[in-house]
Amino acid sequence: MxxxxxxxxxxxxxxxxxxxxxxxxxxxxxxxxxxxxxxxxxxxxxxxxxxxxxxxxxxxxxxxxxxxxxxxxxxxxxxxxxxxxxxxxxxxxxxxxxxxxxxxxxxxxxxxxxxxxxxxxxxxxxxxxxxxxxxxxxxxxxxxxxxxxxxxxxxxxxxxxxxxxxxxxxxxxxxxxxETPSPLVKYREEELHNLRGDGTGERKEHERIYDYDVYNDLGNPDHGENFVRPVIGGSSTLPYPRRGRTGRYPTLKDPKSEKPATEVYVPRDENFGHLKSSDFLTYGIKSLSQCVLPAFESAFDLNFTPNEFDSFQDVRDLFEGGIKLPLDVISTISPLPVIKELFRTDGEQVLKFPEPHIIQVSKSAWMTDEEFAREMLAGVNPCMIRGLKEFPPKSNLDPTIYGDQTSKITADVMELDGCTIEEALASGRLFILDYHDTFMPYLRRINETSAKAYATRTILFLKENGTLKPVAIELSLPHPDGDNSGVVSQVILPANEGVESTIWLLAKAYVVVNDSCYHQLMSHWLNTHAVIEPFIIATHRQLSVLHPIHKLLTPHFRDTMNINALARQSLINADGIIEKTFLPSKYGVEMSSAVYKNWVFPDQALPNDLIKRNMAVKDSSSPYGLRLLIEDYPYAVDGLEIWETIKTWVQDYVSLYYATDDDIKIDSELQHWWKEVVEEGHGDLKDKPWWPKLQTLEELVEVCTIIIWTASALHAAVNFGQYPYGGFILNRPTLSRRLLPEQGTSQYEEMVKSPQKAYLRTITPKLQTLIDLSVIEILSRHASDEVYLGERENPHWTSDSKALQAFQKFANKLAEIEAKLAKKNNDPSLSHRFGPVQLPYTLLHPTSEEGLTFRGIPNSISI
Known part of the structure; x- marks a missing residue:
């Protein structure tokens, strides 16, 4: 001392x-x-x-x-x-x-x-x-x-x-x-005042001002009608979390829209101040959008390579032999360090991608029903499956606008291993992956473009051996007589041979297209990237760097505002990468706004989420106070271990500074912080009754745990499996371009004669596949200087020895969990952890090496 x-x-x-x-x-x-x-x-x-x-x-x-x-x-x-x-x-x-x-x-x-x-x-x-x-x-x-x-x-x-x-x-x-020493009080207040700014003017590069704005920067109406996008946020019709304000001038044609800029402002300390050796992964998205993708498009415009895959082997050749591109295209992209790291190029004009994990052991196991179901529990989007409590499934869409949207699946068509529908429901063995309500309001508009898709429902049954099997898929379209006439639906059942097996494979593809788009725009972008940004802004505006909660939370905000700004500039913007390659196209962010209407902050806590989705029930005799209805649910099993460890760390840390609930109530900075989060950062939902009041220690611990979980483990679970699973486009297509062929048509005859070609003509074509792979490989990689959960950039982040001891306890517990999870992946009785593709579930293992590892929980949303 x-x-x-x-x-x-x-x-x-x-x-x-x-x-x-x-x-x-x-x-x-x-x-x-x-x-x-x-x-x-x-x-x-x-x-x-x-x-x-x-x-x-x-x-x-x-x-x-x-x-x-x-x-x-x-x-x-x-x-x-x-x-x-x-x-x-x-x-x-x-x-x-x-x-x-x-x-x-x-x-x-x-x-x-x-x-x-x-x-x-x-x-x-x-x-x-x-x-x-x-x-x-x-x-x-x-x-x-x-x-x-x-x-x-x-x-x-x-x-x-x-x-x-x-x-x-x-x-x-x-x-x-x-408790601030009186000589520091005014310095503390002045610094917060400087960080808040006055809410006016265009922000300059050197500034560190944190302020709020709506998503009015995704379109560019001055470039024409095709670039017009609605303002997202600031209304009950299109609510959204706030982004960082830049104050740029409005466009000429729409004063409500902000003019795009070459370099987007974020507070200067949110720019990357750390080296990422020679990989520069964070700039990969910009180099892709400004250099690589135009080169790809140029090659296809010149018809240098056909835009269709003709066989599944053609897709595998992206990793096994590569794809030939013009020499000038190769020379354009190959000098860029970030691209050299991601792709393999050589003097033979070949572009070659790394082999995705999903096909490293088996080339065809992705096609099985078992793998299709397993990825709902252990894939890149494992937080959407729900326990089914009523049959047939119902819709929450307004019947006065959309008519009767109730499912047309009947109990008699499903193979439930001898169970009746009542027995399966009562024993908690029926589950559903339901994208019907998300896609139906937009499907008529989507299908007026080159895309052709369905709103899907998938019913699954939990077998005696603990594995899931799909038993029916419902494909629904808007009624031709108008929205209020309901839907036109067809029910597809599992089949192993003949044309029926091809139809079943296509039905699963339509489901995965729904899932891929929901994953990228809602599970990934909205529910991690976008919802965290207001907490970052409010933390810097209202909590001094001297505040214990500032020290607790800010490591989990590293790089997020910057990567979000890059996303608004190149990924989710008008005619950006997501619009080019994912089904909803120009309606994607608007659809995520509709999903945000139903976002509930307390339900982002993993235990609450599992219970709300009927994947678990409260049980005081079970670990974490709940019992999983599918015991072998890798995301939930591993996630609960991580969740509880984060919560214990937060509890240990918070208790060092707050002894009673009254200490929470009289903390002026903390109360201003939470008020601003609710009323400004998530202001479109400010009147919701579910917001915690932040008046007790218990509420503070839960709030901070949810923030840290969302920014670290949840993001890791939905991000770093993108290329391992989706790099093989046959397994996770992002587009569907035609509906199921009808008997008597040439497309139906093609489906009979060449099932692979029919499948490939339905899903994402070659150019969009190259774009998809280029992007998700960057998003799935860890940078060389990543900081993982249980680590800090600087060992002297606090002078409080008790806080340092509590943090070391947290790090030690995470190391124990990592060893425990490795053992689980070697348990042959846990089929969902390994699956027919023989890919162990490692996305919630806390640590990782650099690169494409399919594991690791960074502290923050840094890519």
Whole structure:
């Protein structure tokens, strides 16, 4: 506690410090793109040296260009603010420091600190250079009457003239608002005021202002009618979570829409301040949309390669032999480092993708009914299957608008292994994957495009051996006489041979197309990326960096606003990648808004979700207080282990700072934070009665656990299996282009004679497949500097030893869980964990190596 103290304060004593910073990373996307087909590595290497190529050069460059001033936590000036020390400049660079990471440099600094200044707990920093740098840490050694003080900064610092007030950083001490030392109170309040801004003007690159806006930046009406998209959010008709405000000018044709920009603003510290070695996965989406995809489209426009697969082997050739593309296309994409990492290209004009996990052992097991059902429990979208409680399934669509939407599946057509429908329902053995209500309101419009799809319901039965089997699929279309006339439905039953087996395979494909689109736009984008962004904004606006809940939550927000901005720019925007390759096309985000109407924050807790979906029942005698109706449900089994561990960590941490419920109620920052989350960030749902009031310790623990679960484990479960499962497009098509052929038509005859060709002409074609694979491979990869659950970027994230001990307990428990889950995957009785494709369920294993690993829980939504 008093390490390094040598005695009483000495007049004029100097405090020695070490400053670690990272020079501006010139290896950004724009540098790479501008290189084209040149010597990329040579330009990158020279770019690193733009700011100081040697130790002496770097020291000389910085010279007297960066100054710091310490601020006291114990001694006040005449205004009641902590005393500010003298300007002190960086000194010589430290040649070697074992803790330095890639691209980081350390500098000595010595502060004059008289005995009447007390103990420092903050500092100002001024940058007099024109170029910004990334400030990592300041460490003070041998501070009199204290010892070592750590400042964990992790922030971009621009020229001081760009700031209205000097940049301030606080030590890693934790204070509730009411416990803040009086000399720091005004500094704490001023910093929050600076981060909130005034809600006006266009945001500039250097700013750190956090504010809210609606999704009015997805379209570009100035480019024509095809680029017009409705404003999402800000109304009961199209509600949505808020995004970060940029303040860009409106478009000419629609004052409610914001003009797209080449570079989207996010608060500067939400930009990536860490190196990702040479992979640059976070910029992969931009390089794909601006370079690779136009190259693909050009190749197909020139008819260099047919846009159809003719056999299943043609699809497998994407991984086994590659696809030939024109030399100019290959030369356009191959110099980009991110692309080199993802694809294999060679001098034979061949583009080759890595083999997806789903076909690494068996090439055809994906076609089985067992695998089709298993992926609802252990696939990339395992949170949609529900226990069926009534038969036939009913719709929640308004019958005055949509007529009778009740399912046409009858009990007599389903093979239930000798059970009656009443017995199967009573014993909890019937389940449903139901996309009927999500797609039906949009299906008429979708089918007016080149896409042709159904709204689907799939009924499944739990067999005696504990595995699921599909027993019926319902394919529904809007009634030709109008929406209020109900639907036209056909029921498809399992078949193993003849044309009926092809029809059954196609029916499963229509189900998976529904599932793929719901997964990408709702389970993945909406329920993790979009819903978390308001919590990020509110946290920075209302919770000081000194606040314990800020320290608890912010590691789980790393990179999310940036990746969301990239998504709005290249993925979910008008004519973006998702619209090009997924069924709903221009209606995708609008459909996710309809789903958000029914989003309930407390139900994002895994136990609540499982109970709501009738996949579990409350049972005080069972672990976690509930009993799974399908015992072998890998997502739920593994997820409950992770959920409970997160909740225990949150409980341990929160209890260090709040002793009673009254402590929660009087925490002004915490109450303002929650009020803003509800009324601003998720303002379109602010009147819902289910919002926690945040008046008790129990509520605070649950709220924080849900946030951390959503940003870490839930996102991992629905993200990092995308390429392992969906990289083989036959298994997870994203488009359907024609309906089931009718007898007497040429398409029906083709289906009889060539089932593979009929299947391939129905699902995603070759160009869209290449785009799909390119994107989901990036999304499924871990970057080289990923930070996983149970880890922190900096070991000195807090000075509270009890918090550090609780965190170590959390990390140790996660390690135990990982070993436990590995054993489960070797249990032959747990068929859903392995399946006919022989792919163990590892998506909720906490750790991972770099790359395409099909495992690992990052702290945050970082890709």
């Amino acid at each position: 008093f390490s390094g103290v040598t005695g009483i304060l000495n007049k004029g004593r100097k405090i020695r410090g070490t400053v670690v910073l990272m020079r501006k990373n010139v290896l950004d996307y724009n540098t790479i793109i501008s290189i084209g087909g040149g010597n990329v590595r040579g330009v990158i290497d020279s770019g690193i040296n733009l700011i100081g190529s040697t130790v002496d050069g770097l020291t000389a460059f910085l010279g007297r260009s960066v100054s710091l001033q310490l601020i006291s936590a114990t001694k006040s000036d005449s205004n009641g603010k902590g005393k500010v020390g003298k300007d002190t400049f960086l000194e010589g660079i430290i040649a070697s420091l074992p803790t330095l990471g890639a691209g980081e440099s350390a500098f000595n600094i010595h502060f004059e600190w008289d005995d009447d200044m007390g103990i420092p707990a903050a500092f100002y920093i001024k940058n007099y250079m024109q170029v910004e740098f990334y400030l990592k840490t300041l460490t003070l050694e041998d501070v009199p009457n204290h010892g070592t003080i750590h400042f964990v900064c992790n922030s971009w610092v621009y020229n001081s003239k760009l700031y209205k007030t000097p940049r301030i950083f606080f030590a890693n001490k934790t204070y509730l608002p009411s």
